[in-house]
Amino acid sequence: MKFQFIAKHRGIWPVAWMCGALGVSRSGFHAWLIRPPSQRARDDEVIGAKVRASHVGSYRTYGARRVWHDLLADGVSCGLHRIERLMRAQGLRARPRRRGLPKDHGERSVIAGNVLDRQFTADRPNQKWVADFTYIWTAEGWLYVAAVIDLFSRRVVGWSMSATMTAQLVTDALIMAIWRRGKPDALLHHSDQGSQYTSEQFQRLMADNGVTCSMSRSGNVWDNAAMESFFSSLKTERIGKKSTARGRRRRPTCSIKSNASTTRPGVTRPWVTSVLSTSNVKLG
Numbered sequence: 001m002k003f004q005f006i007a008k009h010r011g012i013w014p015v016a017w018m019c020g021a022l023g024v025s026r027s028g029f030h031a032w033l034i035r036p037p038s039q040r041a042r043d044d045e046v047i048g049a050k051v052r053a054s055h056v057g058s059y060r061t062y063g064a065r066r067v068w069h070d071l072l073a074d075g076v077s078c079g080l081h082r083i084e085r086l087m088r089a090q091g092l093r094a095r096p097r098r099r100g101l102p103k104d105h106g107e108r109s110v111i112a113g114n115v116l117d118r119q120f121t122a123d124r125p126n127q128k129w130v131a132d133f134t135y136i137w138t139a140e141g142w143l144y145v146a147a148v149i150d151l152f153s154r155r156v157v158g159w160s161m162s163a164t165m166t167a168q169l170v171t172d173a174l175i176m177a178i179w180r181r182g183k184p185d186a187l188l189h190h191s192d193q194g195s196q197y198t199s200e201q202f203q204r205l206m207a208d209n210g211v212t213c214s215m216s217r218s219g220n221v222w223d224n225a226a227m228e229s230f231f232s233s234l235k236t237e238r239i240g241k242k243s244t245a246r247g248r249r250r251r252p253t254c255s256i257k258s259n260a261s262t263t264r265p266g267v268t269r270p271w272v273t274s275v276l277s278t279s280n281v282k283l284g
Contacts, residue, residue, distance in 0.1 A: 002031045031144055046073070046084045047078055055092045061237040063094030095236060111198045115214035116190040126184050129157070129177065131191045132227040133170060136239060146173040148231060149187075150181075156230075157181055161257045167199035176200070189213040192224055232271035 002022045004027055006015060017027050037045075050082045054070040055062050058094030064072070066083040071078060087093070122128040133146035150160035158177025161168045170191075178184065189195040189211045197215070206213055 003029055003087045007033065026214070044082075044086060047076060047082070048090060050074070050076060051083060051086050051103065052090055052092065055087070059237060061090075066094075107114060111193070112205070112213040112215045113241055114190075114217060114223055115188060115212065116223070118223060118225070122150070125150060125152045126181055126187055128188045128190065130224055130227045131173065131189060131197070132224060132231065133165065133173075133194075133196070134235075135165070135233045136235070144169055146170045147227075147230070148173050148177040149227060151226060154226075165196065167196045167201045170194075170196045171202050171205055175207060183209055184211060186210075186212075188212045188214055190219075190224060192216045193218055200240075 002024050004038060006018045006022070007026075009018065016026060019029055049069055051067055054067045058066070064080060064087050067087065068078070068080045068083045071083070105283065116128065116130070119128075122131075128151040129148050131146070131148045133144055136143045136145055141163065144162050146160045146162075146169045147156050149155065152155050157180055158173045158175070160169055160172035160176065162172075172187070187210070189206060190212075193215050196202065203213065205211075221228050
């Protein structure tokens with residue numbers, strides 16, 4: 001590190017002065033200048049380039065551990081501490097999540113109990129679905145996004161976007177999930193106690209399709225942690241710091257990468273798949 005400092009600043013101060021101040025010899029510095037880089041230094045240069053590519057490819061959201069897993073998947077043999085060192089050397093940092101954990105308490109719903117009971121695994125497709133909606137700031141105001149996730153594959157099976165957070169927003173998301181997956185058999189649908197999910201319109205849709213209703217306790221986000229985690233990753237890794245526009249002609253700036261039809265038969269409003277289609281959660 002001392003020799004590197006001297007080499008970097010030798011155009012500003014005399015080498016002899018810096019060698020004396022840092023307690024190194026001039027001959028040692030000049031020998032270091034012509035010495036070829038070691039094998040480890042050459043490996044660091046190669047791995048460092050891959051580290052940067054992985055970090056940039058994640059929209060600068062990945063930390064050392066996720067970059068490390070990326071490199072291991074590509075067949076690169078290295079340790080976590082080496083990745084941490086190379087990221088520090090290049091000034092690469094993960095985008096932090098918002099801190100502060102919610103309290104773990106709440107009252108049970110009067111509409112339905114917490115049948116899911118935090119069992120976020122499923123033995124087969126279309127056995128357990130979790131749902132929720134969130135809001136995203138755009139250049140034209142708030143955009144509300146509803147999604148339904150199958151806990152078996154963690155795929156987003158239904159989604160909807162609207163400028164208002166009405167019961168129609170979450171109803172459209174569930175209708176899309178049923179339309180894409182077919183009429184369910186012994187399906188459990190879990191959500192929070194929002195007025196959109198407790199509405200007569202939404203409850204009638206579930207009853208007509210034989211869907212069992214499950215709801216989190218009041219004010220308890222842990223009961224729907226899988227959905228909260230998805231929206232947190234979506235905002236942190238795909239939406240944070242991006243400028244978006246909402247309207248008939250302008251959509252969020254993410255590209256559309258979905259093979260699904262963007263318009264459901266019988267519904268004139270288009271399904272806007274831009275944001276969800278570029279998330280890490282698979283679409284299916």
